[in-house]
Amino acid sequence: MHTIRLFSFLILLGVAGAGCEKDSQAQVPPVTIESPLTQRIADSTDIMARVFSDTIFQISEGITETDIHYLSREGYSMHVFILEIDMNNPSLKLEAASPYDNTAYALQTVPEMAKYLQSPEARVVAGINADFFSTAGEPRGIYIKNGQIVKTTWANDRSRSFLGVRKDGKLFIGDRTDFVNMQDEFEDALGGGPMLVKDNEMLPQTDLSIEPRTGIGMNDNGKLYFAVVDGRSFYYSNGITIARLGEMLRACGATIAINVDGGGSSTFMIRHPLAEVWQVRNRPSDGTNRAVGNAWMIVSKP
Template sequence: MLNKYKMVWAMTLAYALLIGCKKDEAAAQAPVTLKSPLTQRLLDSAGVMAQVFSDTLFEVSPGIKETDIHYLSREGYSMRAFILEVDVNHPNILLQAGTPYNATAYAMQTVPDIAKYMEKPDYRVMAAVNADFFNTSTGEPRGIYVKDGKVLKTTWANARSATFIGVLKNGKPYIGDRDDFVAKQNDLEDALGGGPMLVRNNQILTQTDLSVEPRTGVGMNEQGKMYFIVVDGRSFYYSNGCTITQLGQMLKACGSTIAVNVDGGGSSTFMIKHPLADVWQVRNRPSDGTNRAVGNAWMIISR
C-alpha cells in the first residue's frame, strides 16, 4: 500500500512539473509589448537579440531616458543591457569628466563616490558610467586626459588606447581618435581616453578582439543624442557579456554614427539619480559583486 501511495505521489509531482514547464515555455514564447523604441531598434537591426523577455523605459530627468532590457542572445544566453539616451542639446544638460575627489591627481574611487565630490545644489549628477581604462595600482588613465580646459596627459599606454570622448569648450560632445585629439586638444574642456573605435561614419568597424565580457560603450549621432550602454556579464543565469563587435552593433542600432568602447569587465558601472528617490543607484550588477574603484567616469549633469 505504501509503494502505491509513493507511486501516485511521484506521478502527481511529475505531472505538476510537466505543467509548470509547459507554462514557463509558453510564457517564454508569448509576445512581449516593448516599451522602449530603443529596444525595438535593437531587436530589428542590431543582430544580437533572439528574443526580448522584458524591457523598461523611464525618464531619469528631462533630456535623460533609461532603457533596461532582458533578452536572449542569438547564441542562446541570458543577457541584460542598460542604455542611457541623453539629449545633449537640452539647455540644462552637461557632460563632464568625473575624476576621483574631483581633482586632477591620479586616484581611484567608485562611480557613486566620484559623483558625491562633484555634486552641488545647482549642479546635480543625474547619471554616470565608468570611462577610460586605467592603471589599477595608481589610477593613471591609459589614454589622454583633459579636465577643466587643462591638458594633463597626451600619451597613450598601448595600441588598444586608440580613442577619446571629449567636451569642446562650446559645450558640444566630441568623439575621435588619436589624430583627432592632436587637432582638437586645445579646443577641449574635458576629455578622457577610450579603447577601440566601434562605429565611424555610421559604419560598424571590424574588430580583432573576440572575447566575451561585461562591456561599456559610448556613442553619439549628428542630431545631438548620446548613448551610454552597459552590458552585464560573467554570470550565466543573469547576463553573459558580449563582444565589442556586438557592442558596436547595439550602439549603431540605437542611432550612433560614431561610437567607442571604454573600460569594461568589473569596471562596467551604470548609475543614475533615481527619479523616485533622491539617491544614486547603480542599476547594473558589476561583475566583481560590488562597485569597483575606477580611474575616471563620465557624468551627466543637470544644471
C-alpha cells in the same frame, strides 16, 4: 543491467522535462516592447533572440533609461542598460569626473566621484565609467579636465579613441590623430578603447572576447548614448563582444561609438527620480562597485 536501465530512465526523464519546458515556454505570452531603443535593436540586428523584459522610464528631463533582459542568439541570458540623453537640452552638460574631483591620479567608485562633483549649481543625474586605468589610477589614454591638459600620451594599442567636450560645449569622438590636432579645443576629454562605429558604419574588431562591456555613442542630432552590458554571471547576464556592443549602439541611433573600460569596471549609475539617491543599476561583476580612474557624468545645471 540495472545501471543501463537507470541511465535509460534518466535520458527519458530529461527528454520529457525538455518537452515540458518547451511547452511551458510556448505558453508564455510575448513581451510588449515599450522602449523604441529595444525595438530598434530587435528590428535592425540579430542580437536578441527573445526579449524577456523591457523597461523604459525618464530619469530627468531629456534623459531616458532602457533596461532589457533578453536571450541572445547564442542562447545566453543577457541584461543591458542604456541611457539616451538629449544634449540639445540646455540644462544638460557632460563633464569628466575624477577621484575627489581633482587631477591627481587615484581610484574611486563612480557614485563617490558624483558626490565630489555635485554642487548646488550642478546636480549629477547620471554617470558611467570611462577610460582604462593602472592600479594607481593613471588613465591609459589622454586626460583633460576643466581645461587643464593632464595627460597627452597613450599607454598601448588598446587606447585608440577619446570622447571630448569642446570649449563651445559640443561633444566630439575621435582618434589619436584627432586629439593631436585638437587638444587645445577641449574643456574635458577622456580616453577610450577601440572605435566601434564611425560615419554610421561598423568597424572591424580583433577582440572577440565576451565580457561585461561599457560603450558610448552619439549622433549629429544631439543624442548621446551610454550602454552597459553585464557579464560573467551565467544565469543573469553573460557578456558581449565589443563588435556586438557596437551593433547595439548603432541600432540605438549612434553614428559614432567607442568602447571604454569594461569587466568589473562597468558601472551604470543614475540619480533615481523617486528615491533621490545615486543608484548603480547594473550588477558589476566584482559583486561590488569597483574603484576606477575616471568617469563621465551628466550634470543638470539650471
